[in-house]
Amino acid sequence: MSPLELARLTLAGDKRACSRLISLTENEGTGYLDALKAIYPCADKAYVIGVTGPPGSGKSTLTDKLAKTLADGGKRVGIVAIDPTSPFTKGSILGDRIRMGAVSADKNVFIRSMGTRGSLGGLSKATANTLAILSAYGCDYILVETVGVGQSEIDIVRTADTTLMVMAPGLGDDIQAIKAGVMEIADVFAVNKADKDGAKKTQLEISAMLDFRMDWDFKPTVRLTVAETGDGVDGLLGDIMAHRDYLSNGGKLEKKRAYKRMSHIRDIIRDRLDRRVEELMADLAACTDAGRDPYSMSEELIRKIDLTRI
């Protein structure tokens, strides 16, 4: 099937075509850009909720429960779940579906697992395009689950409309909560596994961290949840919707989306430049001449970049 045919069928809500188009895009197969251009008018229709947090905090289970609640309410839901790719073999184990039993056979939910394939920011390079495709397919909401993050993988803010940070008790003291990085990017917090010891303390530490700032336009809520049983999930979805309502007043969502488009354009250009740099590096191959300094050699290569080849 041609890329444009895949695009047409995806827009018509064909699940298999949608799935194939995601693969074509992820593999950067022939014609994928034409297909992406064709679906672009519908690429921004879905509301994107980012789900991030440390490994094992319960992101997948919570994503499953949030998707179920949305789907039960008659919405079409997409889930993009990202797990790490091996830097050595390029293989990966994408295991987020294990925790998604509530929606894995639901016809209104489309789950796609992706390997990071070399990206380091918590998402994969193809994530933004995959969101566009799922939006064109007709998803009202898309939940993007990042890889388990450490302290600085913040690509999700440039991708999601609302970012949910899932924490769990016992992962660190209050100093962890005031460090810079991932803790600063959330619009909504969940302290999951709230049936475990220390959940209230974690909630207080995060709240105290948030209280330090006085000039919030939208102060994140910190919700206790038990994803396994569904406790707190309705409330958490309410928190997410409150952020959505906040954004939809006074053009804030449009502004955020414009910013997302800018960073998407920047990513595309950088990616293509990067590929050209790799080509030039391959020509350079083994640079064993220790006598030449890297600064003048890179200047020499920069002159060879040749914009027509990007």
Added chain:
Amino acid sequence: MRPIRVLVAKPGLDGHDRGAKVLARAFRDAGMEVIYTGLRQTPEQITQAAVQEDVDVVAMSILSGAHMHLLPKVVALMKEEGVYDDTLVLGGGVIPQEDIPLLKEAGIQEIFTPGTTTEETIEYIKNNLKRDLS
């Protein structure tokens, strides 16, 4: 070249996933993207996963004895969804020799029984994909 995408699934009710996990790990080390669904999957869940994940291979491990019921059901559902012709469908686990021809007739392309090495399975997959990797 793109990676091979494999769905490793455990249909039915048995709770023994050691074999499935060993395979998933071996496939990963062979450079494949492995979508692992976990235990107790219905044929409907497996089929939906195969469609949504656009996999090249569906590898099912089953030790409960219900293979004659569950594996052909997955094939039938995959045909309904239009993905069977592009996908290599494999079975493995405790499966009596006499059932193997019947399963193959039902559309399971190959059955791997205990004693098969992970290398053999990987070789088989690489040599029998139904779509190219370009």
